[in-house]
Amino acid sequence: MEFVAVLAIVALVALVVIAPLRRGRVEQVEQRESSEVAELEAEKDSRYAEIRDAEMDFRTGKLSEADYRQLDRTLRGEAVAILRQLDRAGAGEPPEEAAQRRAEEYAEERAPEPQADERPPEHAEERSQQRSA
Amino acid sequence: MATFGRALLIVAFALTLYGIGASLYGAIAHRRAWVDSGRRAVYSLAGVLTVAFVVLEAAFLRNDFSFSVVATHSSTTTPTGYKMAAAWSSQEGSLLLWVWLLSLWSSLVLYLTRRRVREIAPYATAVLLGFGAFFLMLVIFFASPFKTLANPPLQGTGLDALLLHPAMMIHPPMLYSGYTLCAVPFAFAIGALITRQVNVEWVQITRRFALGAWLFLGIGIILGARWSYTELGWGGYWGWDAVENASLLPWLTMTAYIHSIMIQEKRGMLKVWNATLVLATGTLAILGTFLVRSGILDSIHAFGASTLGVPFLILIGVMIVGSIGLVVGRRGILRSEHSLDSFFSREAIFIVQNIVLVGMAFVVFWGTFFPLISEAVTGTKTSVGPPWFDRYTVPLALVLVVLTGVGPLIAWRRATLANLRRNFVVPLLVALVALVALLAIGAGDQPKALLMFVAAAFVIGCVGQELFRGTRARQTMSKEAAPVALVSLVRRNRRRYGGYIAHVGFAVLLLAVAASSSFQHAKDISLTPGQSTRIDGYTVRYTQATAAATAQKISLGARVDISKAGKHVTTLRTTRNFYPSQDTSLGIVGRFFNGDSDSVVGLRAGVGRDLWTVINPDLKPLQPIINQGDATFRTAMTTLVRNGGSSASVNKLYQLRDTAIAGITQRFITHPWAADFRILVSPLASWIWIGAIIIALGGLIAIWPMPHGAARRVRAGYAARVARDLARS
Numbered sequence: 001m002e003f004v005a006v007l008a009i010v011a012l013v014a015l016v017v018i019a020p021l022r023r024g025r026v027e028q029v030e031q032r033e034s035s036e037v038a039e040l041e042a043e044k045d046s047r048y049a050e051i052r053d054a055e056m057d058f059r060t061g062k063l064s065e066a067d068y069r070q071l072d073r074t075l076r077g078e079a080v081a082i083l084r085q086l087d088r089a090g091a092g093e094p095p096e097e098a099a100q101r102r103a104e105e106y107a108e109e110r111a112p113e114p115q116a117d118e119r120p121p122e123h124a125e126e127r128s129q130q131r132s133a
Numbered sequence: 134m135a136t137f138g139r140a141l142l143i144v145a146f147a148l149t150l151y152g153i154g155a156s157l158y159g160a161i162a163h164r165r166a167w168v169d170s171g172r173r174a175v176y177s178l179a180g181v182l183t184v185a186f187v188v189l190e191a192a193f194l195r196n197d198f199s200f201s202v203v204a205t206h207s208s209t210t211t212p213t214g215y216k217m218a219a220a221w222s223s224q225e226g227s228l229l230l231w232v233w234l235l236s237l238w239s240s241l242v243l244y245l246t247r248r249r250v251r252e253i254a255p256y257a258t259a260v261l262l263g264f265g266a267f268f269l270m271l272v273i274f275f276a277s278p279f280k281t282l283a284n285p286p287l288q289g290t291g292l293d294a295l296l297l298h299p300a301m302m303i304h305p306p307m308l309y310s311g312y313t314l315c316a317v318p319f320a321f322a323i324g325a326l327i328t329r330q331v332n333v334e335w336v337q338i339t340r341r342f343a344l345g346a347w348l349f350l351g352i353g354i355i356l357g358a359r360w361s362y363t364e365l366g367w368g369g370y371w372g373w374d375a376v377e378n379a380s381l382l383p384w385l386t387m388t389a390y391i392h393s394i395m396i397q398e399k400r401g402m403l404k405v406w407n408a409t410l411v412l413a414t415g416t417l418a419i420l421g422t423f424l425v426r427s428g429i430l431d432s433i434h435a436f437g438a439s440t441l442g443v444p445f446l447i448l449i450g451v452m453i454v455g456s457i458g459l460v461v462g463r464r465g466i467l468r469s470e471h472s473l474d475s476f477f478s479r480e481a482i483f484i485v486q487n488i489v490l491v492g493m494a495f496v497v498f499w500g501t502f503f504p505l506i507s508e509a510v511t512g513t514k515t516s517v518g519p520p521w522f523d524r525y526t527v528p529l530a531l532v533l534v535v536l537t538g539v540g541p542l543i544a545w546r547r548a549t550l551a552n553l554r555r556n557f558v559v560p561l562l563v564a565l566v567a568l569v570a571l572l573a574i575g576a577g578d579q580p581k582a583l584l585m586f587v588a589a590a591f592v593i594g595c596v597g598q599e600l601f602r603g604t605r606a607r608q609t610m611s612k613e614a615a616p617v618a619l620v621s622l623v624r625r626n627r628r629r630y631g632g633y634i635a636h637v638g639f640a641v642l643l644l645a646v647a648a649s650s651s652f653q654h655a656k657d658i659s660l661t662p663g664q665s666t667r668i669d670g671y672t673v674r675y676t677q678a679t680a681a682a683t684a685q686k687i688s689l690g691a692r693v694d695i696s697k698a699g700k701h702v703t704t705l706r707t708t709r710n711f712y713p714s715q716d717t718s719l720g721i722v723g724r725f726f727n728g729d730s731d732s733v734v735g736l737r738a739g740v741g742r743d744l745w746t747v748i749n750p751d752l753k754p755l756q757p758i759i760n761q762g763d764a765t766f767r768t769a770m771t772t773l774v775r776n777g778g779s780s781a782s783v784n785k786l787y788q789l790r791d792t793a794i795a796g797i798t799q800r801f802i803t804h805p806w807a808a809d810f811r812i813l814v815s816p817l818a819s820w821i822w823i824g825a826i827i828i829a830l831g832g833l834i835a836i837w838p839m840p841h842g843a844a845r846r847v848r849a850g851y852a853a854r855v856a857r858d859l860a861r862s
Binding site: 002005006010013016019021038039041042045046048049050051053054056057060062063064067071076079080 | 169176180184545548855859
């Protein structure tokens with residue numbers, strides 16, 4: 001009985017472990033996201049977190065307005081640079097994702113502006129820029 | 134079932150070897166299918182080890198004394214809950230628990246990262262499976278939990294009496310979860326260094342696991358402290374014991390790491406430092422396991438034997454040499470991308486905090502290993518005691534508490550003097566008020582404790598101000614009511630405010646440690662029923678002796694009434710439990726009184742102070758009666774056996790023995806004699822546990838994932854895209 005149980009477990013484990021070697025699909029699917037894109041995504045997340053932190057620091061009085069404006073400008077500039085690199089790195093985007101993305105862009109650009117915005121007042125000029133875009 | 138268990142361990146070991154090979158081949162040959170297969174080996178390992186652990190637990194639950202580990206760590210009278218916990222009270226079971234938990238956490242991290250860090254993950258998989266292979270080798274070749282006995286006994290030895298405590302049921306799994314979680318960032322750091330992908334991605338991916346390790350280690354440490362306070366009968370919660378220190382070391386370095394990675398994430402700085410810290414933490418986690426299991430240092434809870442020393446030392450040696458080699462070899466790509474903008478910045482505070490934490494870890498390491506160092510140098514094993522540790526750790530802890538307040542008040546990158554002034558006024562006022570109040574109530578004669586109180590008040594002022602200002606800012610933006618705004622604020626900035634809450638908990642905990650150690654009143658006294666003593670204004674009266682004899686244990690105890698200014702405050706009950714030994718040389722009656730024993734403390738925990746007492750009854754007055762019983766029953770048993778007495782006669786003899794034991798036990802009430810008591814009045818001791826709960830709550834908030842709103846891709850003007858991404862999250 002014990003022998004049969006061990007045999008069953010070994011067979012099950014072998015099935016689970018060897019399955020990817022019997023399929024060619026995995027490699028094709030997984031190669032879509034390059035490590036460069038992943039690294040840039042991580043950089044982007046970091047920069048976003050830093051922009052949010054700077055805003056919290058400003059709102060809680062740890063940064064003067066002038067310092068905050070300068071820091072925010074720098075960080076957003078860095079974030080824009082990362083987004084540009086991301087777009088360049090994502091050139092090999094599959095056609096169905098590209099089509100989906102273009103549809104999203106279209107909808108996003110024509111979506112009505114939110115009534116209330118949580119950003120500090122000094123971003124008013126950016127909002128108007130966003131509208132004109 | 135033991136054969137089944139052994140076979141499962143061999144299958145598991147084969148899986149680790151296969152997984153290592155498949156992952157490395159997949160990584161080197163760029164064959165994703167092999168990498169995927171290697172990752173699946175980890176999932177399968179978790180499945181196989183889960184079955185193996187269930188087999189072991191089942192053996193404990195059904196009292197299968199053919200398993201050596203069950204016979205030596207459990208008995209038919211062990212309560213069910215403790216039978217389950219007995220599995221990890223043994224060396225063999227705890228090693229299996231270690232590798233099982235490792236397989237579970239490894240599966241989780243590899244599942245979550247299956248589409249990320251593609252280059253790093255296979256190497257991390259190989260490292261994690263390497264740890265698995267090492268521990269499986271130990272449980273297969275050195276300490277098998279599935280070893281069987283040729284002649285199983287009818288009764289087991291039972292669980293060590295000291296481990297019969299609720300905290301001990303969850304303390305080891307918590308600690309081992311912490312240790313095994315430390316292996317996750319360690320493995321990914323190794324992968325990142327090998328593949329030269331040392332930027333921010335691997336740090337972000339493993340951050341929650343690092344926080345999880347920190348959280349579990351912290352919970353494990355505090356449960357150990359609670360066990361010490363309520364079980365060991367000396368009234369302390371931390372004795373700088375080698376095994377306690379072994380769990381504190383990775384906690385300290387992990388605390389440093391979870392702060393310093395923020396600098397790497399934000400500024401691309403401290404890459405060498407972070408890699409070193411996380412590699413050191415992983416190594417210290419293995420060292421911690423080694424200390425508990427090797428028995429090389431004397432400890433109240435080093436349960437192991439020295440047979441595992443050599444394999445562990447080899448593993449630790451490989452980890453140290455490999456880590457140093459990798460960090461030195463990759464120093465070129467580990468260079469910082471930026472430099473420190475200002476010494477008045479949060480980065481600078483974090484660096485100072487890191488130095489203090491690592492300094493503290495070094496002190497703890499030196500003190501813990503001093504017996505081995507002194508033996509190597511002088512040939513004599515010399516230990517350093519708690520005063521040595523206190524001399525260095527107390528000032529460092531003070532600086533650390535102050536920094537937990539200063540950090541949140543200073544902005545990233547730079548802070549101006551005007552901002553510093555604005556932010557520090559309120560917390561400094563809070564600290565000043567606390568100082569004046571404490572001096573007024575006469576706390577000035579304990580300067581270290583006084584400083585700790587003031588520092589803690591400063592931290593509470595800092596975090597309180599942060600929460601107040603954040604809530605106000607949130608209210609301005611969202612027009613929410615204050616409580617809703619506070620919740621929203623914390624929910625939207627979990628990492629920041631979770632951290633702040635943990636800082637408050639840390640300050641509260643250290644404040645309570647300072648109060649309960651500096652202003653504690655302790656008395657050791659011998660009392661007979663009816664006698665009383667005074668301590669810190671309380672009258673403590675030993676009103677009644679208590680005694681009970683069951684098949685599991687003999688309990689001798691006391692009822693103690695505590696009053697103040699003639700007013701009854703509370704009644705405490707304390708007992709000393711004596712567990713029957715399986716050692717027949719102690720005598721047929723004597724083995725019931727001279728086996729393992731533990732204490733049940735009488736405790737009234739309060740917001741202001743704990744009233745704590747423990748009894749240590751002297752058994753000497755009973756010894757002549759016990760000896761007489763041993764002689765009488767030995768003679769009776771020998772006579773019965775010689776004359777071929779029936780089993781009914783033997784059973785009758787055992788019944789008589791049980792009646793005699795009950796009678797001897799009752800003498801503690803009918804002929805009471807003096808018993809030793811330790812009585813403590815510890816101010817604010819309960820706040821140690823409250824502080825720990827606050828830290829854990831902060832850790833949970835920080836670890837909780839944010840909604841994944843920002844993940845969607847949006848193409849528009851780049852500046853607008855940044856703004857929209859930020860508005861989503």
